[in-house]
Amino acid sequence: MLIYLRMIESEEDRDKFTQLYIKYKNMMFHIALDFFHNESDAEDAVHQAFLKIIDSLDKIAQIDCHKTRSYIGIITEHTSIDLLRKKKRYEEVPLDSLNDVLLDETSEEDNLSNLVSGLKPIYREVLYLRYFDEFEEKEIAKILGLSYSNVRKIVERAKDDLRELLMRGK
Amino acid sequence: MSQIIFTDELLKKAIVCSHNRWIKQYDSPEESEEHKFPEGFYERLIQYMNRRKRFKAIGRGVAAAILALLAAGTVLLAASPTARAAVFSWVKEVFTGHTIYHFQEDSPLTELPKYSLSYIPEGFEEVDGMYDSITRSTFYFNSETNDIIVFEYKLLVEENHVELITDESVTQESVIVNGIAADFYFADESSEANNLIWFDESRRIAFYLTSTLDQPVMLHIAEGVILEDSTKQ
Numbered sequence: 001m002l003i004y005l006r007m008i009e010s011e012e013d014r015d016k017f018t019q020l021y022i023k024y025k026n027m028m029f030h031i032a033l034d035f036f037h038n039e040s041d042a043e044d045a046v047h048q049a050f051l052k053i054i055d056s057l058d059k060i061a062q063i064d065c066h067k068t069r070s071y072i073g074i075i076t077e078h079t080s081i082d083l084l085r086k087k088k089r090y091e092e093v094p095l096d097s098l099n100d101v102l103l104d105e106t107s108e109e110d111n112l113s114n115l116v117s118g119l120k121p122i123y124r125e126v127l128y129l130r131y132f133d134e135f136e137e138k139e140i141a142k143i144l145g146l147s148y149s150n151v152r153k154i155v156e157r158a159k160d161d162l163r164e165l166l167m168r169g170k
Numbered sequence: 171m172s173q174i175i176f177t178d179e180l181l182k183k184a185i186v187c188s189h190n191r192w193i194k195q196y197d198s199p200e201e202s203e204e205h206k207f208p209e210g211f212y213e214r215l216i217q218y219m220n221r222r223k224r225f226k227a228i229g230r231g232v233a234a235a236i237l238a239l240l241a242a243g244t245v246l247l248a249a250s251p252t253a254r255a256a257v258f259s260w261v262k263e264v265f266t267g268h269t270i271y272h273f274q275e276d277s278p279l280t281e282l283p284k285y286s287l288s289y290i291p292e293g294f295e296e297v298d299g300m301y302d303s304i305t306r307s308t309f310y311f312n313s314e315t316n317d318i319i320v321f322e323y324k325l326l327v328e329e330n331h332v333e334l335i336t337d338e339s340v341t342q343e344s345v346i347v348n349g350i351a352a353d354f355y356f357a358d359e360s361s362e363a364n365n366l367i368w369f370d371e372s373r374r375i376a377f378y379l380t381s382t383l384d385q386p387v388m389l390h391i392a393e394g395v396i397l398e399d400s401t402k403q
Contacts (some may be wrong), residue, residue, distance in 0.1 A: 017219060021212060027196050029205040043207060047215070054219050055302055073193045112176060112184035117191065128189050131182040142300070147380075149363070162176070 123158035289394035
């Protein structure tokens with residue numbers, strides 16, 4: 001068994017965080033603002049999102065790349081929804097209301113992509129981290145502040161929802 | 171009814187396509203207007219970073235076993251910032267598919283005290299753990315029986331809450347842990363892990379125990395939670 005102690009607040013990590021802060025704070029603010037429509041709450045969401053980013057700093061290899069930008073976008077969206085839900089008892093979109101996400105005559109991939117866009121945000125976020133970033137469930141749990149079992153179940157539920165939506169469109 | 175099948179590869183492409191459409195909207199010039207954050211915003215983040223410590227103990231193969239067992243969990247614990255409640259004691263709100271526990275007020279503490287388990291059944295060893303400024307998790311594993319114990323606790327500050335995502339089939343029972351009301355969630359057919367949640371009301375700390383062990387053993391473990399250095403709190 002390997003046991004080690006690690007301090008995260010190295011100079012290198014601080015530099016990395018500062019670069020991320022400069023590069024993405026504005027994008028994060030606008031993502032959060034889309035949820036709250038007021039600057040103060042949006043700033044709170046960005047603050048909380050940055051705390052999560054600090055907690056998962058080792059997951060970020062490059063500062064300026066699409067992958068990092070997407071990853072930070074997802075964390076900001078997830079944090080904003082989390083805060084909003086508690087402030088307003090925000091109700092996530094139930095599956096039944098997704099009927100307007102219609103299947104069109106385009107490719108299967110496009111159809112599936114449209115349906116993914118209509119999934120609950122938490123489902124989309126977990127699916128993206130799992131299938132694009134290829135994080136393990138344990139890593140996703142830590143990034144999003146969920147339990148391992150929660151993440152695993154969300155992946156299965158998201159797939160079930162997609163199958164159901166596809167069935168409706170057939 | 172025919173079964174809808176999509177491959178992981180197709181799903182991945184669809185997810186990326188969907189995500190790219192979403193993130194692209196933040197590329198537009200009007201969205202990139204510079205926002206001026208409040209004074210001290212960045213500095214507070216750096217302070218948090220400086221306070222943060224973490225440890226991790228890795229056991230070969232054991233983490234995978236823990237994950238495999240937890241993956242089937244019925245009660246899904248999540249914790250995230252936000253929430254205000256109604257009374258001094260903890261409040262439980264049950265919604266379809268999830269239950270939220272929270273307090274009226276923040277914890278009076280600014281740092282998470284350290285708790286430990288005075289009783290752990292024979293055969294278990296600590297195999298993994300992680301902590302940050304408000305949460306600590308410790309994982310125990312019995313390699314002979316493949317049983318697990320996950321002990322977690324969280325300081326409910328700055329509007330934190332604890333959320334349990336529950337399947338419809340979950341069975342919950344009210345129990346007592348050292349004279350304190352607690353909730354026990356039984357594993358069901360899709361799960362191998364029971365969950366127990368209780369609170370230290372004066373410190374506003376949520377405790378949760380996830381284990382493949384039986385209810386009496388889990389209650390015994392919970393009753394053995396001790397504050398390691400009581401002089402500090």
